[in-house]
Amino acid sequence: MIFTKRAALWLLVMATSVLVACSSSAPKKSTGGSNKSVAEDAIAAPGASILPVGPATPNPYLQNKPSVSREISQQFADATRAMRNKQWAQAEGLLQKITVANPKLSGAYLNLGLVYRAQQENKRAEQAFNDAIAANHTNLDAYNQLAILQRESGNFSAAESNYKKALSVWPYHAESHKNIAILYDLYLGKSAEALPHYEAYLQLVGGEDKQVKSWIADLQRRLGITAKPKAAEAAPAAVEGESNE
Template identity: 30%
Template sequence: MTRLIRIFAVLLIIATVAGCSAGPPPMRSSQSAAKSALTEFDNALVLMKSGDSQSAIQAFLALSERHPRATGPLTNLGILAARQQQQESAAKYFLAALQRDAQNVTALNWMGFVTSKSGNFTGALDWYTKALAVRGDYAPAHLNLGILYETVFKRGDQALEHYRRYQELTGGDNMLVSAWIHNLESASDYVAVNMSQVNR
């Protein structure tokens, strides 16, 4: 049950941290066209944040059509699909975004998320690791790796490393992650202090 609570908690954290982090389409046309596209993208993000998913989907689809090299619209379409529990559709959008830009850390991180939802935790680990290979200071991937290491792979030391890095990168304000760090540190201290008793 604790593991299920932890996984649910990370869903909320991911939605907050990464929900709208995919950037606007790259602009190579005139200044007025670039400004117009940025405005459209910002409007789509407002729709997404307000919970008007259907309108946001239509807006991002239109942007993706008009800007075939852009990754932001596809990434946000994937996030919207993932939030609606449409993991296959989400994966298709993220993979399409990664075909356009293999270094899209938001898409890499979310691919880890949808892969873990299917139960493929080793695959999820690979996606999160790829995100950090692109950008070592990408906080959501550190958080997701910490959770996987702790809850699935039972590697507390590696989980601690990623939780601490996440807190460092985000200002240490996440009380839930602070509690996880404390619990792991306490468990490690207990084992260290009592090791001599175990060996007798």
């Protein structure tokens, strides 16, 4: 398979997001995370949410594409394919070669962590996720995967800390909002703190997640909050000489 240089660089940035989405083992209400969402199109109004006011800034992880050789790009693609086929030993070997050749390639450590997770090697997975963050502190998926691992082991304070770190890197990361909301809602009993993060997530994904909408409605009932009714849209005035279809 032959890659152009531009395509190869983009693969290294985006492939981890795809794999995180399909490889996370988080239970109910949990999600691995994705560095790409409709967040960059979102605009927060004053007082409307916990999101910063104004248009979203670009995802910093996607703004810093790594410079790698064609050989490394091919190895990464091969490792990605092996992971999708659950060929864990092959994927692990390829990813280890990549991290030796390019120790600053954060996505390789992230995927290595996912390989270890798939094989129930959680200690090695934790180290790999930490290595991914050390290589690139803007790797939002690495924070989320590490936090999910910590949450599953009962280390809720560490999980909360890593979700917060991800949001400090980029406050428009939808999955970090969703995951910290799940932590507050299901594990820490902090319903009032969960609600604004669910709402921020829903805003960032364009309000299209019906499941999260139901969670928000449930939280509002539990908190005694009356949902604001949607304002009726006024029908446009007919212009003389034109017909309404």
